Amino acid sequence: MRRTDPQGHGPVRFGPPLPDDGLPVLPELSAVLAAAAARGVHEPVGGGPALREAACGYWDRRGLHCAPGRVAAAPGAPTLLLALTAALGGDVLVPRPCAAWWAPYARLLGRPAFHVPTPPESGGVPDPYALLETVRRVRAEGGDPRLLVLSVADDPTAGVAPPELLHETVEAAQDEGLHLVSDETWRDTLHDPHGTVLLSPAEMLPDRVTVVSDLAGALLPPGWPAAVARFPAGGDGDGLHARVLDALTALDARVAAPVAAAAAYALSEPEPVMARVAGTVRLHARLAAAAHSAVVGAGALARPPQAGRHLYVDLAPLRDALHLHGVGDAQELEDFLTDRLGMPAPGGHRFGDDLQAPRVRLCTGALVTGSDSERAECLTTPRPLELPHVQRALIQLKSVFDDLRDDARRWEPPR
16 A cells, blocks of 8 residues: 655555455365466457356346446456546546545546545445535536446445435436446445345446446455446447447456456356355454444444445544644554554545545454464354454454543543
8 A cells, every 4th residue: 555645645646455355265266267377368358258248147146137248347446447437538526435446547537536425324425415516516617527436335434325315316416417337346245234225326227327346345356356347228338338448448458367267257156156255244244343343442433334344433532642642634543553553554535535534444354364274264163253363453453442542531631
């Protein structure tokens, strides 16, 4: 993770990568990749037939029917978003906060990226009234907003947008003629899949939503870059798909053949993959709940995480204690907690939040420590939080936040 400019904390250009699961690679995936390692030919731009058909099957099982001709694959979701932004033109709207990789690609193309506030109860989806106001303000100032990027299962907040909020935001975007990109990287990582309702914007607005999913969210290791996009039906979707393929061709953005084989296998969701996904989600739900309890118990603020492998922490109630340690902004908080915790703690400014707001994203994958066998044991034991290597990491996390709470209490004025 690249630090911001040390001379005055300049503008953040690149954010942290997707949160890792901390686990060894699934052996069956490794076997598929190894079997395809001898394939020296290029995959077609946009993905070969096997990968695109597997992606169609994946979406069909989630009620999002599509044909292989409406799918494109690329080496990672950032590449797809770059191609989509180039193909759609105009200015980009994103929630505040949002995934760290969304805004840099608009800047790379010389496009403004306007942040729209999210409601207190949810991240990833902008407040519909704030969205309307932002669109009208941008247009009044001569801008041309065309694209809204959102996420129903969010990085960094680990929240899942309620259906009623999503409906209102999608309707507002439709009224303003915006195209939506729905980042659904984390949709398969719901901590309580039976108690959480997740809807895709593509179910509500099928002709104006492109769905993007980075397979590092649930299906592949982050070091094997592969992502897929599902384009809307109709003539507009056909034209957008063609322009995106043009952009991917110009970038020579192809999924490596062995990774494409592994991606197609994972997207077909055989039993070993499904079992690993379910076990990983259970593990990280427990880790996230324990981490949330630790930070909230120390007086920090955080929404209960509902998806993914991370939680978003606001340390504003501990600001006085942070000042004692020379921490005055999110970059200094990132440096301080990364050092104290021994794990990455990217500041909220990397996700579009205010530099002065003391917020960080913590990744639960960093709590899964030890050798490959020790990390794999986290998936097989009924009480993974009691394993010594996991327990040590959780104790360290709790100790750092408890120390900040104690510092804050010592400096409270007498009543």
